[in-house]
Amino acid sequence: MIRFLLLFLSLYFIGFASMISQPIVGVDEDTATIKIDNIDVGMSGFIVKHIDSEHSIILKNAVVSGFDKETKTATLSMSDYDALKQNSLPNGKWDVAVGDEAVLAFGYSRALLIAPNEEIYHRITKALPTLEWVHPDLFATVLSFNGHPTPLKEDFYNMCSVSSVGLLYFYIHENLFTLDCKSMTILQITDAPLKQESLQLPFYSRVEKINANWFGEGSDELEAYDPYYYELLVETNPKNKQLYDLIKNKEQNLTSLLNEFDIKDEK
Template sequence: MKYIILVLVLALQLSAGVVKSPLISVDEKSNIATIKIDKIDVGMSGFISHKIAEDHTVILKNILVTDFDAKSKTATLKMSTYDALRNNALPSGRWTVAIGDEAILAFGYTRGTLISPNEEIYHRITRSVKDLQWVHPDIFATILSFNGHPTPLREDFTKLSISTSVGLVFIYLEEKLFTIDAKSFKILTITDAQLKQDSTQLPFYTRIEKIEAAWWGEGSNELESYEPYYYELLTEANPNNKELQKIVNNFKAKASK
């Protein structure tokens, strides 16, 4: 039970609210901006809001926290094209990011999806976390079926985030719960969650009986193993995470035996 309590505390911290801070510097050529903030996690994503008139703002860029200097309390943001709201019938405008524009981070962190190996683990975790709005994995399975991906790809998680405003993805692997920013797929925390795993459902627990497959292409094959694949996804997105590397190396050592 103590591990579930840890998960609960974690969720409460991450879903505490949206983080807002004005930009203190902007480098359009390198797509880098900075903000002053007391504390922020590397890997958090968000967007930049630009005021165009009284009570009217426009979103200009996606942002990702790539570095945080605790001494100077300065966070570095990597900017990229904002693609969550596309409409070819609307004008794009010629606004550019400027000092004073507002960085909005942790947007959607009150909504999460849990990738778990079976129904029991899914319910034990989600029922213990009350202040997070859970988006059922059935919705993700429907997105996968529409895309023809029985094996989830990184891009599928991005589409889940955009279409359902999910900010956090939780993945349960070998008695640990990985908390991930849904858009960047960067690991925010790794928490112990020692729950008994008697069975594994592929590609994850869902009540959808069959995820439709495309005729060809990446993601079109059925997922053959749970832990190795999700470890691979996490490693690709977090190549410098030493804690993850240690966990994966231990898993490989056990598998080889």
């Protein structure tokens, strides 16, 4: 089973490891469209305007919000680009236009894994040796600086932005979840029945203690691994039918999370 898992993960990674670059073919306020044979909804990136042969500028963040298989058209939701803020430099007034470049799956060669213990962490990271793994020690240090022993959605987003991490993995109760690190959209759910003999909260790292704020969201110590990270996945993927079915069929008492989904005729 472990060998099959390693092979499956390796093949899947090869399928979306390359950065995608396509010209914008349509713009409508905060959305843009590109033509592409296939793409995963939730992939993130940005929009680039080429000023001349040697100069270009990033205009917007972009996330794939829809894909029409019939027309081979992907819809991109755009928002302000916030990865490289520099208030001392002048800002251009360019708008996104047809012909600009959409760069997606940026940073998919770098990944962060949230795992319940050291053994599972090493098994999964060794399964994908071509990925550059950002060690969870770095994330734990960021959480300590923020005073969040319980990691929040925005903590993951900020970590991904400043570290150029494209993929976020969660190992939760015999399943490995592959997410786009910025949009936190699930790209893949893989069965991974690895033996778990220990648990480290809030996740495996070599940081002995994460400092906590006096009050506020994220300041409490995380008490339960599986329920919390399932809740985080549901919050960011309320329409994911595969996640819904997985939680529905789990032996753990997670039925309350089913009410958080936006799936009609399933509850």
